Amino acid sequence: MNQKNILILGANGFIGQALQDKLNNENYIYCLDYTYTNEKKESNSKYQVKLDITKEEDVVKFSQYLEKNNIQIDAIVNLVGINTMSSFYNITDQDWDRTFDLNVKSYVFFLKAIYSSFAKQVAIVNVASQNGIVGHEERIAYGPSKAALIQLTRNLSIDFLKDRSRDIKINSVSPSYIKNESNESYLNSVEGKKLLQKIPYKKFVSISDVVNVITFLISSESDAIRGQNIVVDYGYTII
Template sequence: MEIPSLNVSGKRAIVSGAGSGIGKGIAVGLAHAGADVVITELPGAYARAEETAQEIRSLGRNALVCPLDVTKQSSIDEMVHLAVTEFGRVDILVNNAGVNVAKFAFDVTEEDWDAVLDINLKGVFFCCQAVGREMVKAGGGAIVNVASQNGLVGYYKRAAYCSSKAGVVNLTRVLAVEWAKHNIRVNAIAPTFVLTPLTAPFFEEEVFYNDVMSRIPLGRLAKVEDMVGAVVYLSSPAAAMVTGHTLVVDGGWTAL
């Protein structure tokens, strides 16, 4: 028997928010697995995006840095146009860009709510829609959405965040069902807490750190590298029959 490959050689990927944290790890991981990668970032984070691109080029893969604000349809369209013009097509899309506003529910403002939902849910949908159209033309593709364990369980100070990520989990199912006929697989990963620039300030609070640790049976925070294998797998031929799935990478948090 030939075991299906985790190799994504010759594939062209887009990773949003790839100048930092998990997105950077995923972009470099996909390049290690053989893909050329479009690194997208907010214009203000361009220097960090260029660092990710350099790392990918040093692996002998192509990397293109492209500005993207996922809350703006025009920005998404320009990014997809540039990606297709430069790379010819898009085989893999990883919707990684995301934010959190950590506040108790009674303190959340309309502005907080809109900011989190616009980036984490609306942005994911419209990136899927724009890239999905290109994947239809190309005969298929694989989309991986970076959701969160907080899309599956509740946690303090995350009313908007948990709602957005739960939306991503079910959006993933809807798109998987609708786009299966186009040979587009749509999956998600649900990481536990990962030490990144987004979360580092929260872990300075000892009570929070101890609470999080008490909920992870494997006994540690996740590392960026822990997310890479899951995304490469879901993007690869090894996952050819997997769609609509959210793969938890949570050290056992949701099993407890």
């Protein structure tokens, strides 16, 4: 992989941090996350930016930074999302709007804001979820928002064909339950073991499983894959 300018949205989560480690040696990474306390240059290959994708002033400021410094973006990984735990019976207007605003709407307009800084060839990966494919309790807003992100990926793949000056490849990745530090105790519990029995291959997805698919989709090795949703779930969604 040749050196690229890569944006990671939601870079401070467990997937984002692992992805930084995977890409750090060969690329310049712009790590965007609302949880950062300030903006700083971590190294010669990484720049942290405090950015809330739902705030127009943050997005405008970053797009102006890209234009001012003549930075051409080669790849974007979208890890931003909120998982609201709610059902039909307790969902509120505020929770519904907040979920779709962050998981879908704000991302669309972020892409529009930085579009002028797209390179001639761009790879975009959206991280969706198995909940955008199959039904699940307590995911009345989250599941549909991730299904919308998957469909958005398809529609953008077609729309981007209108710009003949660029080759924009966009795909999505839908992971199953990802074992990490925050849920390891639950997945090892009795309830977690019951959950494991629903998975045909009796394995939980690892962080590296997801990161490996993302890096493949960024690379030129996946050039023929366009507008697709790659499911990483050890078979959870096939039964």
